[in-house]
Amino acid sequence: MGDTSVTTLEGREAAVLPPVADETGRGPLRRLRTPRRPRLWFEVLLIAVSYWTYSLIRNAVPEQRTEALHNADWLWKLEHQLGIAVEESINHAVNSVTWLIVGMNYYYATLHFIITLGVLVWLYRSHPGRYAATRLVLFATTGVALVGYYLYPLAPPRLMTNTGFIDTVLVHDTWGSMASGDLKNMSNQYAAMPSMHIGWSVWSGLTIFALARIPWVRVLGLLYPTATLLVIVATANHFWLDAVGGLICLAFGYTVARLWYGKLPYALPRRVAHAPRTARGRAGGSPPAAAGVNAEQPSEEPSRPAEDGDPTARPRPQPHR
DSSP, X not given: OHHHHHHHHHHHHHHHHHHHHHHHHOOHHHHHTSOOOOOHHHHHHHHHXXXXXXXXXXXXXXXXXXXXHHHHHHHHHHHHHHTOOOHHHHHHHHHTSHHHHHHHHHHHHHHHHHHHHHHHHHHHHHOHHHHHHHHHHHHHHHHHHHHHHHHSOBXXXXXXXSSOOOOHHXXXXXXXXXXXXXXXXXXXXXXXXXXXXXXXXXXHHHHHHHHOOSHHHHHXXXXXXXXXXXXXXXXXXXXXXXXXXXXXXXXXXXXXXXXXXXXXXXXXXXXXXXXXXXXXXXXXXXXXXXXXXXXXXXXXXXXXXXXXXXXXXXXXOOOOO
């Protein structure tokens, strides 16, 4: 009877102790790879610094006008060979509808900021367990795009010579591009490959489609990158193949997140358990009652039927002294 009691108590302790060892004994790398609840001040600071750094590096890349125009001519000829060189036709067709092209100019200038930040805020509030991994996809995508800007300067179609592309911002006098008008000195005009309008919009669309619960919202998630693709072509800011470059960068971002967290961001738990606080309580300070300090201990005798035949009667536990 004594052996049975010891085994039962040891079994109960064994069920409690391993999580404590798992929380306190994990290495620094494993802790970094474990999803945790994001902190608002840190996320705001991180996003602000990251975007400032991205803009600084992107605009610090030498414009290399001659090489960028040469690459644009080569890419345009390649698209003709592939039979997909329809950007100029789309540019002229949409430009003929003033209200539509003006709306697209403003779309191009603003929505990639508004939608991307909006999705980040939604993730932070509703999917904290998936936030860090999904944010890592965005950051890795943007980081590898900077390498593309440096290695492959490319002029957008609207800046090409000897072609019929229309710079819709200049023609309609709208604020629609950081690389047109008075804003052109603030941005590298020859950083068209890859297109981060596509990289960021597809990231936003996939995130909404994967995690939203309302069907029509999920449909909007898929329509957003589709509309963005039409906008970047109609405004003559990108070729089709710039969009392909953006998708390649996004695939790289998902690969990085998959390798770091062990699964895709959308497969991670939606919420983050508050395990560290429990671990600290068990590791030191005031242990919980389950550890056996100042708590009542069960009787060492197993339950047995009472003499009056009631099988539910159990001996009263004795207080621990």
